[in-house]
Amino acid sequence: MPDAVEVEDVTRVFEPRKKKDERVVALDEVSLTIPEGEIHGLLGPNGAGKTTLVKILSTVLLPTSGRARVCGHDVVEETKAVRPLIGIVFGGERGLYWRLTGRQNLEYWGALYRLPPAAVRERTRTLLERVGLADRADQRVEQYSRGMKQRLHLARGLIGDAKVLFLDEPTTGMDPIAGREFRTLIGELKGEGRTILLATHDMVEAETVCDRVTLIDRGKIIATESPRSLGHVISRFQRVDVEGAPEPVLGRIAALEGVSAVTRTEDGGARIEVSEEGATAEVLRRLVDAGVTSVRTSLPSLEEVYVQLIGERGLEV
Amino acid sequence: MSGLRHTLHVLALAARNGFLDYSVTFTWKTWLSGWYLRVLAQVVFFALMGRLLGSTEQVHYLLLGNAVMLAALGSLFAVAGTTWERRAGTLPLLVASPSSPVVVFVGRSTWALVDGFLSSLGALFVVAPLFDLGLPWPRALLIPLLVALVGASAYALGTFLGGLVLRAMSTRNVVANVAWTTILAIGGVNVPVDFYPRPVEWFAHALPLTHGLQAIRDLVGGAPLATLLPNVALELAVGTAWLALALLTFDRLAEGGRRDGSIEFGG
Numbered sequence: 001m002p003d004a005v006e007v008e009d010v011t012r013v014f015e016p017r018k019k020k021d022e023r024v025v026a027l028d029e030v031s032l033t034i035p036e037g038e039i040h041g042l043l044g045p046n047g048a049g050k051t052t053l054v055k056i057l058s059t060v061l062l063p064t065s066g067r068a069r070v071c072g073h074d075v076v077e078e079t080k081a082v083r084p085l086i087g088i089v090f091g092g093e094r095g096l097y098w099r100l101t102g103r104q105n106l107e108y109w110g111a112l113y114r115l116p117p118a119a120v121r122e123r124t125r126t127l128l129e130r131v132g133l134a135d136r137a138d139q140r141v142e143q144y145s146r147g148m149k150q151r152l153h154l155a156r157g158l159i160g161d162a163k164v165l166f167l168d169e170p171t172t173g174m175d176p177i178a179g180r181e182f183r184t185l186i187g188e189l190k191g192e193g194r195t196i197l198l199a200t201h202d203m204v205e206a207e208t209v210c211d212r213v214t215l216i217d218r219g220k221i222i223a224t225e226s227p228r229s230l231g232h233v234i235s236r237f238q239r240v241d242v243e244g245a246p247e248p249v250l251g252r253i254a255a256l257e258g259v260s261a262v263t264r265t266e267d268g269g270a271r272i273e274v275s276e277e278g279a280t281a282e283v284l285r286r287l288v289d290a291g292v293t294s295v296r297t298s299l300p301s302l303e304e305v306y307v308q309l310i311g312e313r314g315l316e317v
Numbered sequence: 318m319s320g321l322r323h324t325l326h327v328l329a330l331a332a333r334n335g336f337l338d339y340s341v342t343f344t345w346k347t348w349l350s351g352w353y354l355r356v357l358a359q360v361v362f363f364a365l366m367g368r369l370l371g372s373t374e375q376v377h378y379l380l381l382g383n384a385v386m387l388a389a390l391g392s393l394f395a396v397a398g399t400t401w402e403r404r405a406g407t408l409p410l411l412v413a414s415p416s417s418p419v420v421v422f423v424g425r426s427t428w429a430l431v432d433g434f435l436s437s438l439g440a441l442f443v444v445a446p447l448f449d450l451g452l453p454w455p456r457a458l459l460i461p462l463l464v465a466l467v468g469a470s471a472y473a474l475g476t477f478l479g480g481l482v483l484r485a486m487s488t489r490n491v492v493a494n495v496a497w498t499t500i501l502a503i504g505g506v507n508v509p510v511d512f513y514p515r516p517v518e519w520f521a522h523a524l525p526l527t528h529g530l531q532a533i534r535d536l537v538g539g540a541p542l543a544t545l546l547p548n549v550a551l552e553l554a555v556g557t558a559w560l561a562l563a564l565l566t567f568d569r570l571a572e573g574g575r576r577d578g579s580i581e582f583g584g
Contacts, residue, residue, distance in 0.1 A: 014578055055580075060409045062575045083415045094406025099337040108330050112416040114323055160415070 002072035004164050004195035005034035005057060010066035012052050012219075026052040028219040029066065034197060034212075036163075039190050041210035041227070042199040043306060049219040050199035054166045057197065058088045070164055084113065087162030089153045091172030098142040102133050102152050105141060106159050113160030120159075127155040131185065147178030154185060164195045171205060183209050203306060215306065238280045240272040241265070242287055243294035253286055269294075324420050331424025338401065339428040352432075353439055360384050360440040363507065364448045377450045378534075382506035384441035385533055388468035389500055389526045391433020395426035395475030396493035399483045409580045412571055419567035423476055433468045434461075456536060463533045466549065470525035470556030471500070477563035480570040484579065500524050505531060525559065528552040 008031050014024040027049045034040045042050045055061035056068055059079045067074065073081040097105055103124055110120030128137045131151035141149060150170060157165055167186070171179045179202075186209050189196060200206055206213050207227045215222040250270055254262040258279025262272050274280045280297060287295055343352060363383040367376030399422055402408045411418045438461055445452055452460070478496055482489045500506070503513055503521040510521045510531075521527050529552035532545045574580040 012578075017577075055409070055578075058409075058413050060412050060575060060580045061578055080415070083413055086413065088410060088413055090406075092406070095410055097334055097337075097405060097407065099341060100334060104333075108334065109410075109414070111323075111327050111330050112411070112414040112421070114415050117326065156410075 002069065003033045004036045004038070004071060005032070005040075005197060006067075006069040006072075007032040007053070007057070008067045010053070010056060010063045010068055012049075012056060012061065013064045025219050027056075027063070030216070030219070030221055032214055032221065032224065034195060036195050037190065037193050038211045039186065039196045039198060039209050041206035041213035042197060042216060043201070043203070043206055043213050044216040045201070047218075048216045050216060051168055052219075053216075054088075054168045054197065054199050057164075058086055058166050059083060084160060085163045087157030087160060087165045089157035089165065089167045089170050091150070091169040093146060093149050095153060096141050096149060096156070099140060101138045101140055102128060102144070102148075102155075103137040105152060106155055109156050110159045115160070123159060123161075127158055131155045132181075147174050147181075150174055150178070150182060151185070154182070158189075162194065164197070165189065167196060167198045167200075169200055170198070171200070171202060179205070238274045239298055240274065240280065240283050240287070241269060241296045241298070242272065242292055243267075243269040245270055245287060245292045246290060249286065249290040249292070253283055256282060256286075259283060323416075327416055327420045328424035328427075331421045332427040335398070335425040335428045339432070353436065356387050356436045356440050357443060360387070360444045361447070364444060368448075373449070376448050377537075379507055380444055380448055380450055381441070381534060381537060382530060384437055384444065385464060385467055385530045386437075386497075386501060386504075386506045386526065387440055388433040388437035388464045389471035389504075390497050391436055392430050392468045392471035392525075393475045393478075393493050393497045394429035394432070395422075395472055396478045396482055396496065397489045398422055398426035398429075398475075399479045400486055400489050401425070403486060403581075408574075412574065412580055417568055418571050419476070419480070419564055422479055422567065423563075426472070426475070426479075429475070430468050430472045433471070434465055437464050437468070450537070452537060453539060456542070459536060459542075460533060463529055463536065463549070463552075466552050466556070467526050467529035467533075470529060470552055470559065473556045473559035473563060474525050477559050477566065480563060480567035483567075483570050484573055484577075500526050522551070523555060523558075525552070525555055528555065 009029045010027055010031070011025070011029050012027040014026055016023055030049070030053060032053075042053065044050050052061065056063050057070060057075055059075050059082055062076055067076075069075065070082045071085050073085070075082050097108065100108065106124040106127060107120050110123060111117075115123065125134075128134045131154055133148060133151055133155070136144065136148065141152065144152065153170065154167075157167075171182050174182060183205060186196060186198070190209075190211075198206070198210060210227055212224060212226050214224040250262050250272075253259055253272060256279065258274055258276030260273045260275040262270060264270055272283055274283060284295065284297070360380060360383045364376050364380040367373075367379040399408075402411060402422075402425070411421055441460070441464075442452070474496065475493075478492050482492050502508075503510065503517055504524050504527045505521065506526070510518055510527060513521065528548040532548035532552065535545050535548070536542075
């Protein structure tokens with residue numbers, strides 16, 4: 001069985017349309033494989049190439065070079081085979097017909113996905129219930145809140161029973177509760193065996209729902225790992241949390257090579273940041289020698305990994 | 318669902334969508350008190366120009382030409398139809414859907430066809446008696462059919478131009494204005510087609526309205542119905558040709574956006 005998404009050395013260059021514009025390499029020989037049923041996060045700052053990759057995979061943009069396949073079908077040559085298999089959901093308030101009701105929107109897109117009218121009606125009803133819009137189904141979309149629009153977006157993306165869903169920053173602008181509900185829905189979709197590519201800035205979102213994440217910056221993939229093991233990619237960036245460490249001991253540790261910072265925490269403990277391979281062992285030895293027994297090491301969170309790998313530029317998002 | 322039934326279903330849904338959008342611009346009251354009064358004034362203005370020229374024949378020529386022109390003018394609003402999808406952010410979703418975008422665009426602007434049809438007939442049947450243009454009954458019952466044919470023919474041109482505009486959205490109003498001004502100028506609305514040099518005349522024959530308007534003039538002038546048929550057939554042929562061109566090029570033009578990256582998510 002082919003992988004749900006296969007990307008091989010895909011490059012996309014935007015040539016300048018006007019003299020003042022610059023040539024932009026949005027994707028630079030990107031390769032990525034997403035097995036069926038995986039929720040895959042695509043993380044990166046603005047302009048990293050996330051949306052460009054999603055657009056290529058969803059057949060609305062051609063790559064300059066390289067190949068990409070969805071469920072084994074080439075996204076350039078076999079669009080007729082790819083399009084019924086995919087659903088696209090993007091963030092924000094666009095992509096819906098505001099004058100239509102939620103139900104009419106879904107029925108419209110259902111027809112475009114060539115479903116028979118009876119199947120469209122049934123699927124629309126099911127999806128509206130699923131995304132919690134059954135009570136507002138016959139209200140015009142212009143009267144929906146942002147969270148409701150986003151849920152309708154997701155329902156629209158599912159109307160064709162997509163095997164692969166492309167979600168491009170789907171929770172942009174959602175309040176935390178709506179975002180959490182949305183992530184729950186995404187988790188349910190995984191249970192149905194759907195493959196999801198989730199382009200996002202949101203670390204919590206990626207960490208919560210993704211099986212694996214790919215960090216992308218300036219059109220290049222930096223790393224692809226599970227959110228937890230991604231920390232190992234930068235294992236030198238460890239941290240040691242201690243309790244009851246005497247101040248002189250902390251002072252000596254701070255002076256060690258490979259220790260980037262020692263900070264006091266609010267509960268009276270301390271956090272030692274290590275930035276070089278092997279330095280953690282020396283820190284632990286010094287702490288144990290000093291009789292400190294309450295010691296805990298941990299890997300950085302996904303957000304910390306993101307900042308370390310992509311740099312402060314990533315915080316612009 | 319068969320291909321034809323599917324296409325008709327999508328057309329109907331797209332048409333409903335377009336009418337709902339249009340209902341935000343006009344209600345019946347504002348359409349009658351705003352748009353309809355405007356088009357009445359326009360036809361009256363040209364009829365008065367004829368009166369200024371001192372010829373009843375000119376009055377009737379200008380009245381009939383400008384009233385029928387409204388059908389073409391309305392239909393050419395379809396040129397901008399593609400812009401609405403881009404504004405709604407639905408263009409990439411349409412391109413990535415298993416259906417052809419051209420079916421959606423053909424359906425989406427049918428309000429313009431209906432608007433033009435009602436404007437044209439509304440102006441003709443109201444203004445004609447004011448300027449003693451006698452409409453022969455019951456032959457005049459064929460006028461709505463011919464006006465519909467003119468509107469449909471112009472709608473086909475509008476859909477073709479809408480495909481071109483898809484690649485250069487900023488030109489949508491210019492393209493629509495150039496199209497209807499050209500038809501107005503050389504299609505026999507105010508000046509007979511044979512007034513112009515031969516190449517311009519040939520070009521006019523390839524435009525919507527030219528033949529349909531002539532058929533309506535002949536009908537109102539009392540010509541035998543059989544003599545109308547060549548012009549009716551030519552109007553039908555012109556409309557079919559523009560529609561065929563639209564169908565042939567539209568998807569290709571939309572696909573062109575995949576190459577240059579002009580199909581934006583959410584924009």
